[in-house]
Amino acid sequence: MPLLYVTDLAYPARGRRYGDEDAFLTARLREHFPLALCHPLDAERLMPGFDAVIVRNSGPVLHYQEAYDSFRAAALTAGTRVYNPLTGRGDMAGKQYLLDLTAAGYPVIPTIDDPARLAELPQVPSYAVKPKQGADSIGLTFTAHPSGPAGEILIQPRIDFAYEVSFYFVDDAFQYALYAPDPDRRWELAPYEPKGADLEFARSFIEWNTLRHGIQRVDACRAPSGELLLVELEDLNPYLSLDLVPPAVRDAFVTSLTGSLHSFLT
Incomplete structure (x- = not known):
């Protein structure tokens, strides 16, 4: 079964070498599956020619959100097998899961998405504030007085x-x-x-x-x-x-x- 392997080999990840890791993995997987590599921006266009898509080191979706949303919708509509499953x-x-897990009492850094609920968090000198749709610490700030639009940010105690x-x-x-x-x-x-x-x-x-x-x-x-x-x-x-x-x-x-x-x- 031919696989379409999605990766951004040239993504400039700090302290990580996406290209090297995916070169290793595809070399080993090729012993078991016919496969081809493609950039995440090409995945939707190319996936009809393959039995499944494996998404690997494709970089933060935030950088190509529209293309990813379109790929995801097309895969779900066509019933294309995507690994990891969608x-x-x-x-x-x-990032909603951080709020859900906090509410459910899991051992997670306590998280809220509304500055008005700050009293629900442990009192600390500084809080981490980041966009709810962020990735890779993009937009992360530390402040003693968290602010921002409710529902669009995440607030956590700085630990x-x-x-x-x-x-x-x-x-x-x-x-x-x-x-x-x-x-x-x-x-x-x-x-x-x-x-x-x-x-x-x-x-x-x-x-x-x-x-x-x-x-x-x-x-x-x-x-x-x-x-x-x-x-x-x-x-x-x-x-x-x-x-x-x-x-x-x-x-x-x-x-x-x-x-x-x-x-x-x-």
């Missing part, structure tokens, strides 16, 4: 966390974890050995998202209290940092992804 409840659907850590999954199977020991250098990652409680934390969000197939990354921070808090649930096109994991772990990830795709396509 039913994700995380970043794929916007003096110890480090950030990411958990990578294929379907519901944990693959590996990486963390940034220095909070000021978030893209300088190192392997992380999760404890049982860490994996239980990450799996709770994978289960909440209910995606039967796909690649997901659960981003969290270690709060001063010692607990993990969700920062982001990336279920659209998470960068995988495969160059930072041992060869055996990388090979196991490719095996899991190949199996997931075979299951998804059949």
Whole structure:
């Protein structure tokens, strides 16, 4: 079954090399599937010639929102198989999930979208304010007095966390974890050995998202209290940092992804 692999090989991502990662992944996937690469702006036009579309390192949708919305609508109308499936409840659907998870009592950085509700957040010297439709920290500011149009921004307490850590999954199977020991250098990652409680934390969000197939990354921070808090649930096109994991772990990830795709396509 031929796959259309969507990537922006030249996207200038800070601390990440999209092109290198996708060159590696497509070389390995080509052993199992015929495939072709395309830029996200060409995906809608090209997808009728393929059995499925796999969206990988295509960059923040914010930069091509109209084209992505059109691609998504066309895929849903035609019944085109898209991997990750378009039913994700995380970043794929916007940032509403941070509000929903806060309301449901999940271990997430408390989030509101209306300055009038500031009393619902912990009192801190500074708050993070960012556009509700943002990505990659675009438009992020820190202020002691959050303001902005209700429903269009996200407000969170600024947390003096110890480090950030990411958990990578294929379907519901944990693959590996990486963390940034220095909070000021978030893209300088190192392997992380999760404890049982860490994996239980990450799996709770994978289960909440209910995606039967796909690649997901659960981003969290270690709060001063010692607990993990969700920062982001990336279920659209998470960068995988495969160059930072041992060869055996990388090979196991490719095996899991190949199996997931075979299951998804059949």
